[in-house]
Amino acid sequence: MPINTKKIKVAGLTVAALIAGIVTAYCSRYEYGNQYVVNEEGNKVVDQGYKEVYFGHIPETDELYAEYMVSNRWPHWFPLYQEKYGLIDIENKTATEPRFSDSLLFRFDGLAWDYEGHYVDKTGKIVVDCKYYGKDERFLDNPRKFALFALQTGLTGKSMDYLFTMKISITLLKKKPDVGDAETQVV
Known part of the structure; x- marks a missing residue:
């Protein structure tokens, strides 16, 4: 019987x-770990590690405030490696889902830009929602100034329709003084 090489x-x-699919499915799952948050009595604040x-302190x-990180099982150097961040509410003993793409930086007003168009408080609750926003990659921290504006103008809990952060620089060119112009004074 001949061997069918095509089969x-x-x-x-x-x-x-099939093996590649199994490896991809396994490595793409997020693993949590074994670091726990404990209170002064030594009890776990949340059961999840x-x-x-x-x-950090605001x-x-x-x-x-407490923040945690989970990642998928791919090696750090692999292009499919991802980290997600979440917040732990120490007072209420709850944790948010790991939905933030980067570590949050809280400011004195208690708000943090989540890099997805929202300002969140230390419990992960969305305080200001910016429906459409653009960002200039050079100034990732710049949108935070709008949180104060939103709080001062009563936009807390409401939506801001547009939020664009970009640096606009204008250079004013001065006219060179003419040498023969009697009214031009060079200082």
Whole structure:
């Protein structure tokens, strides 16, 4: 009986694709870890453990916040590696889903830009929603100034339709003084 090499190649490719699919599915799942947040008595604040836990103080206040990081199982150097961040509400003993793409930086007003068009408080609640926003990659921190504007004008909990942050620089060219012009004074 002759060996059908075409069937062997198809079977080999099918097995390779199946293995690649299983590896991709396994490595794309997020793993949490075994770092826990505990209170003064030594009790866990939330039952879930995390890969990394960060603590910080909101500037100019006594408020403490906790942030955690989880990642998928791909190696750090692999292009499909991703990290997600979430917040732990220490007082209410709850944690948000890991929905933030980067670590949050809280300002003195207690708000943080989540890089997705929202200002969130330390519990992860959206305080200001900016429906459409653009950003100039050179100034990622710039949108935070609009949080104060939103709070001062009563936009808290409402939507801001447009938020664009970009630097516009205008250079004014001065006319060179003419040498023979009697009214031109060079200082």
